[in-house]
Amino acid sequence: MKIGELAKRSGCSIQTIRYYEKEGLISAPERTEGNFRLYNSVVLEKLSFIKNCRALDLTLSEIKHLVSLQNSPETPCEAVNEMIDTHLLVAESRIEDLQKLHGDLKQLRLKCGNARSVDQCGILGELLPKPERSPSGTRNERSPSGTRK
């Protein structure tokens, strides 16, 4: 099959397939006389493997590592386990971060209080380091007159 069919069957785009080849994740296939890539169905499994790994957020270089481990089956499997464990930790800490983020956003959202204009809204004020309005004379940054482009 040519690359277009492979793309449809694998769910990877044509460019992605060529990219994976360039990066050494799949091996370069044979070519037709007209220089078209010609695949057999084995590559479907390899692409599926890559997609599964990507769905687990493994990087391409990690996947490359796994692929090379597949080619030397007698290697100890510790490296694989460590990679998974690392990703478990990464995922956990990202979840924590996002949950904090979500809480912060929710708090922030409450600051609006149905104001209508930005300066009454409270959201933008909340994002500033401190409301600390300069008492007088230090207002040079937002000049009261003049059109600022």
Add this chain to the structure above:
Amino acid sequence: MKIGELAKRSGCSIQTIRYYEKEGLISAPERTEGNFRLYNSVVLEKLSFIKNCRALDLTLSEIKHLVSLQNSPETPCEAVNEMIDTHLLVAESRIEDLQKLHGDLKQLRLKCGNARSVDQCGILGELLPKPERSPSGTRNERSPSGTRK
């Protein structure tokens, strides 16, 4: 203060500060005779604002939008609210994704079973679409002899 001190005080790197200037997030400061950027303390607040927004995962273009809203305080605040709401949804769906990911990884980790070699480990097998070994004669992809570079 020059850019090095600003970097230390703000916690942004020098390159990041210059980058923000190039992207229009902070305005270009005065220069010394020798062409060095010269900042006053106001920019510290602006960088803090940006950092707060980045911590909430707002993109630079969204932050740019917020900055422009700060400069026109009479604008209705709906746009701000919508941005926050969108990010709440994004955060929620990302948390869900990551939790699924985490579960998948944990499952995967259990497949090792204290094997010692990659081919007995079960983790790599789990990432393949199907174990489906080709019965015979289709092993042309992993040539038994020859050094593969």
Add this chain to the structure above:
DNA sequence: TCTTGACTCTATAGTTACTACAGAGTTTAC
């Protein structure tokens, strides 16, 4: 005064995992 070191300047390239062309060649159908 000269020199050394620390600092800053601009411009450019690299990062990640793709996506989107441009411009050329190939194949297939009619």
Add this chain to the structure above:
DNA sequence: GTAAACTCTGTAGTAACTATAGAGTCAAGA
């Protein structure tokens, strides 16, 4: 024979920075 559909290589773009290279500037010491 020609038009449409497909494929090829190579390049540039994405987001938000980071990391150089090579040149210029500034402050302090000998």
